[in-house]
Amino acid sequence: MKHTTEQELFAYREGEMKRRQTIAAHLQECGECREELERIEEVFRAFNAMPAPDPGAEYGAKVWRQIANRLPEHRPERPPERGANWWRAWFAPRRLMAVGVAVVLLALAFYAGRRTSPKPGGDEIADASKIRERVLLVAVGEHLGKSEMILMELSNAQPAEDGKKLINISTAQKRAEDLVEENRLYRQTALEGGDNAIANTLDELQRVLLDVANSPAEVTPVQFESIQKRIAAQGILLKVRVVRQELRAESEGKKTEPAQSDSTPKARNKA
Amino acid sequence: MGDAFGGYDAGGISDAAAVERTLAGEREAYRVLVERHSAYVYRVAYRMTGNSHDAEEVVQEAFLRAYQKLQQFAGNANFGTWVYRIAANYAIDRLRQKKNEDARREVAPRAAEDESEIDPLEKLKDTAPSPERLAGSAQLARKMKEALDTLTPAERTAIVMRHWDGCGIEEIAEVLKSNSSAAKNTVFRAVQKLRQALKPFAEGRGAAKAVGTEL
Numbered sequence: 001m002k003h004t005t006e007q008e009l010f011a012y013r014e015g016e017m018k019r020r021q022t023i024a025a026h027l028q029e030c031g032e033c034r035e036e037l038e039r040i041e042e043v044f045r046a047f048n049a050m051p052a053p054d055p056g057a058e059y060g061a062k063v064w065r066q067i068a069n070r071l072p073e074h075r076p077e078r079p080p081e082r083g084a085n086w087w088r089a090w091f092a093p094r095r096l097m098a099v100g101v102a103v104v105l106l107a108l109a110f111y112a113g114r115r116t117s118p119k120p121g122g123d124e125i126a127d128a129s130k131i132r133e134r135v136l137l138v139a140v141g142e143h144l145g146k147s148e149m150i151l152m153e154l155s156n157a158q159p160a161e162d163g164k165k166l167i168n169i170s171t172a173q174k175r176a177e178d179l180v181e182e183n184r185l186y187r188q189t190a191l192e193g194g195d196n197a198i199a200n201t202l203d204e205l206q207r208v209l210l211d212v213a214n215s216p217a218e219v220t221p222v223q224f225e226s227i228q229k230r231i232a233a234q235g236i237l238l239k240v241r242v243v244r245q246e247l248r249a250e251s252e253g254k255k256t257e258p259a260q261s262d263s264t265p266k267a268r269n270k271a
Numbered sequence: 272m273g274d275a276f277g278g279y280d281a282g283g284i285s286d287a288a289a290v291e292r293t294l295a296g297e298r299e300a301y302r303v304l305v306e307r308h309s310a311y312v313y314r315v316a317y318r319m320t321g322n323s324h325d326a327e328e329v330v331q332e333a334f335l336r337a338y339q340k341l342q343q344f345a346g347n348a349n350f351g352t353w354v355y356r357i358a359a360n361y362a363i364d365r366l367r368q369k370k371n372e373d374a375r376r377e378v379a380p381r382a383a384e385d386e387s388e389i390d391p392l393e394k395l396k397d398t399a400p401s402p403e404r405l406a407g408s409a410q411l412a413r414k415m416k417e418a419l420d421t422l423t424p425a426e427r428t429a430i431v432m433r434h435w436d437g438c439g440i441e442e443i444a445e446v447l448k449s450n451s452s453a454a455k456n457t458v459f460r461a462v463q464k465l466r467q468a469l470k471p472f473a474e475g476r477g478a479a480k481a482v483g484t485e486l
Contacts, residue, residue: 010459043466046415047434052314053323059313060306067305067331071298071338180437188349191307192286210437 004033009040013216015177024218028166034220041223044214048207140186140198141247143179147205148240150175151231154212157224167224170217177213180206201243208236286350294341305334308351312358318431319362321419329365333358355436359428359446366424411469418468426461433458 004012004023012023027034150172157167187202211230215223231237284292284303292300309330316329337344337354344353419427425447432438432446444454 006463007459010462014455014458040462040466043462043469044434046411046469047430047465050318050412050415052435053317055310055313060309063309063330063334064302064305067334067338068302070335071301181439184437185349188351191311191351192349194283194307206437210434213437214434 003030004036006036006040009033009037013037013040013214015173015213015217020217024166027218034166037216038220038222041226045226048211136189136193137247137250140190140202141244143182143186144205144240144244144247146175147179147183147209148237148244150179150212151208151237151240155228155231155237157228166218166220168218169212169215169224169227173212173215173217176209180209180213183209198243198247201239204236205240290341290344290350293338301338304337304350304354308354309334311351312354315355315431315436316358316362318435319359319428320366321416321427325362325365325369329358329362332361336361356442356446359432363424363428363446366427370424414469415465418465421468422461422464425457426464429454429457430461430465 004026008019008023011018012020012027027037154169154172183202183206187199187206190196190199190202208231211227215227219227284300286304286307289300289303293304312333313326313330316326316333317323320326320329333354336357337350340357344350422430429443429447432443433440440451440454440458443458444451447454447457449457
């Protein structure tokens, strides 16, 4: 069979479905193309290894000092007139996704609300916000649970069995792909809620999930070991477990205790 | 965190509430958004522009533009993603403008450029201990930086968005003002160019690994 082209290998690595089976079958047989794929992988490894400088904890305050005096020149514009195409915005993919997430959260909130028995004599308002927070805690907890499972499966798998030339990680890869977008949204929600500890863990998790999601469905033993090493090097499994346990404990606490004035994100950030 | 100033606690109010209050005329509420999202926008801007000076300018401009267009945000999904998109758009404009200026001035090769700036990549050279592996990483990082500088603004933006930040092709196409298939090709071209530039170095390492494992 003819060798695969660079573009085909790249598309295969990107998870494209066109000619996927044929390319996978060819890679099983052809050491030359496997090496070529490995060389493409090297470029991504080098790219991902580029240091991302940390501007420091005070950077946000610095930016504010730099722009605060210039804000009046950039006074917020008046709201745009609603033209004939305003409805298009409602069907933009990102908006649809956000609506989808909101629907899921609302459904969860409804479910959680049904499970929380009303307290005689009040605290309904505090309870409503507690329920919402608990729903998010439960949702993030579940998300972390799913991520943990994938990472554990990959970490514990045998790198190469029976002299196989390619290892199929398509199931883990597909699941990681699904979790990447979810992870971004939760990370954003955590940031918006000021929960920096969770946001940081989700940030690290994002890198690992992306690594897995962007891997080819079948990897060489070298690539597989490299994925395992990256998971181990970040210590992400442990971090995910710790945060998940904290969330579970917190969520259990919210189920049984009355509303507390202390904000939990702050407590987590301190920790 | 929870650093309180002027009555605003950065950890205390949501982005949506901060946007609402800013639009209602409380300029200080915007501070919460700036403090919360600056570091992330900076890291992305750094990857796109390749140096901290330009990255800082992208961050400032992104927040100024976001402030100006805040009304348009009101109905959107989340502020972080929105300001990220504004930063990516500005970064690509700035990269294009710089390329044009460079072409006009016919400046000398890049080696002499930005000497005054302490680049985090350069720090690797000094801070890394002697083992060969780390020296190799620093060398590779420098090569990668040079290789990234050879990309067009669109290619650089596309590969950073796709492979560093995990953005979807549609999102990249929107920033590049093109369609999905063109955006996909732009990412591929970027990878191809990086590969070409890193060939002697990366393929040597790849070959070494293959030799070590495929017995």
